[in-house]
Amino acid sequence: MGKYLLKEVCDITYGFAFDSKRFSSDSTIGLPVIRIRDLKEGTSHTYTDETCDDRYSVHDGDFLIGMDGEFNIVEWQGGDALLNQRVCKIRSSSDDMLSNFLPYVLADELKRIESQTSFVTVKHLSAKVLNRIQFALPSVDRQREIVAILKTLQSEIAISEQMLAKADELIQSRFVEMFGSATNVNLSDICDFYSGGTPSKKKADYWDGTLPWFSPKDMKQPNLSDSTDHINDIVIEQTNLKLLPADTVAVVVRGMILAHDVPIALLMVPATINQDMKALLPKRDCNPVFLAEAVRNQEAFLLSETGSSAHGTKKIDTEVLGAVQIPEVSLSLQNEFAEFVTSVESLKSTTQQQLDRLNTLYASLTQRYFMV
Template structure:
C-alpha cells in the first residue's frame, strides 16, 4: 500500500534545548529529567543522569517537553558515525545538543521514531562539520526529510510489530550478556579459594615480546595483523575477527607470528583499557600483531591459556596492572618486566583444563546466541525497511 509522503516539518513541532545556569544551584535541585547526548543510549528513555527544577521553565527559555517527544542528537562527534534517536517517555527537558520533535495529533511517536531510524543512512549523510570541528545536523535537513504517513491505526499496528521484533533482539543480546557473566562465575566458583601465588614469568615459555610497528601507508594488503581496536578484552580470536592487513617481509612475519595458544596483552592505551588481553585460537594463515601489545607463549606443562586469560580479566589482575602503569597525558603504559612480575594463583593444571572445557562449552553456546542475535537484527531491519516502503 502506498501512503502519503510528507516533509517531517509538516507533522512535528521542533524545539531546541538549553542548559540552565550552573551558577544557580536551585536550578539543579529538582526531579525533572534533563536529557543530553550521554543519555541517548536506548530507544525509550524514562530518566536521565541529570535533573532540573520546575523553576527552570518559568525563569528561562527552556521548554518543558511532553511525554512522547522524539529526541535526536544534532550536535557532537557521535554524529560522525551514528544518529541517536530516542522516545522520551516522561515530561522533561533537553540540552542544546539535542533536538525535540513533538509529534502532532496524527502521528504516533513510536512510528515516527521507527521511520527516522529507517532513514538513518540518509540522515547521517547530511551531517556537516561546524567551524570548530564538531559535527552538526542542520534543522533544515530534518524539516525537509520525507516520511510516510499512514493512518493512525496503521501506524499503531506497525509500531507494535516493530516493538515485538525489537524485544526479541533485546532478549538475544541479553542472552549473550548472561553467558559472558557465566564464564566469570565459573572462574570465581572454581578458583576463588586458591591462595598460593605464582609470578607470571614462571609459566611463560616465550616472551613477552612487543609487536610490529609499521606506518599507516603499509596497511591495506598483505598478511593479517591484529590491532588493538580489533578485539575486546577476554576475547578468543580466530579468522572470524576483523583483522587488518599489512605488507610485511618474511623475516617480520616469522618474528612477529601469532600461533594458537598465544596470549596478547595491550601495553599502551588509556588507563581504563590498559592490559586488555586476548587468546589466539584457530587462524588459517600466517598473522602478526602490532606494536602496542605484547605476545606471551604459555608453558602448557604448567598452565592453560584459557585459565590465564580469564585471570587477566579479574579485578585483582587489573589492580596489579594499574599499580604498575606509567601514566602520561591521555594514556598509560606497562612494559615487559611489569607483565612478567604479575602474581596469580596457580591451581593444578588438571583443574585449569577442566575450567577450559567448561568455558569452551559456554563459548559454543555464545556463538549460537550471536547467530540468533544476528538473525533477530536482520528480521528487525527487514521489517523496518518494509514498513517504510508501505509493504508491511
C-alpha cells in the same frame, strides 16, 4: 502513501538554555535537566531550581533527539524532567501519524545525516537539517503493523543481547568460584611478553599473503580465527616479526580503546600481531583458555593503571601487565575451567548467530519500510 516533511506532521521543541551555574546534584532543589549525555542512560542526576515555560517539560513516553555527537532518538522513561539546550522533543501533530511510529521512521534517517555531517570536534544537528527530513507515511493501520513487527524484533534482539551478557557473567562467576581463594602469582612469573610489529608498507610483497596479522581493530571477540589484514610468509623469514603458535593469548596494550576496555583474545591459528599488542608466552604448562580469562578477570586493575604516551594515546606498560595477579592452580583445574568456558562459548556462538540474523532482518525491514 504520501511523502511529508518532518515539520509538516510533527511539533519540535528545542531545549532551553538553563544556567549551568545553578545545576546541582541535590534532587530536592527541583527537577532534573536532560542533557545529551543523559539520553543513553535514560536518567539524569543533574537538577536545577530554575523555572521555565511548560513547553520545556519532559514526561515519560516523550521522544527526544540529541543534537550533538550522535544523533539518536530515544523514548524518555526517566520521569518528569526539563529539556536542556541541544536536545529537542518531538511529537506527532497530525492524526495521520502515530507517535510511536516516530522513532522507527527517524532512526535510520538520523544516522544517515550523522554519517554525512562534517565536524572538527563534535558533530552538530541543526534545526534546518532536521526540518528538511522527508519520509513516506503509510496509513495509520499500516503504521501500527510496522511498529508491532519492529517492536517484536527489538524485544527478541534485546533478549539475545541479555543472554550474551549473562553468559559472560556466568564465566566470571565460575572463575571466582573455582579460584577466588587460590594463591596468586604475577603474570610475569608465568609468561614472557612479546610485542609485534608492522612490516614495511613500501614492500608490496610483504602484504600479499594469507598469514593473519592481528591489530587492535580485530580484537572484538574472545576467540579469533582470522584478521582483517594479512601478510606473506616471507615476512617471518626476512624480518624480526615472530610467528606465534595457535592458542596464543594476545592483549591490546596501546590505543584509545584502553580508556574503557582492555581487549584480550585467544588467537586460534598461527599468526602475527602488530606493535600495539602483546602476546603472552607461557614459561610453564598453562591452559590458554584459563590464562585468557584470568587476565580478563583483572581488567579493572589494568584500566586503573593505564597511562598515556606523550601524544595522549592510552598505554599499558609492561611492568603493569606483568603485575597482573594470576591464580596459581594445577593444570587439571585449569583444564576443568576451560571445558566449562568452552561449553558457554558454544552457547554464546549460537546466540550470537541468532542475534546477527535478527539484526540483519531488522535492517532489511527498516530499509523496505522507510525508503523514501
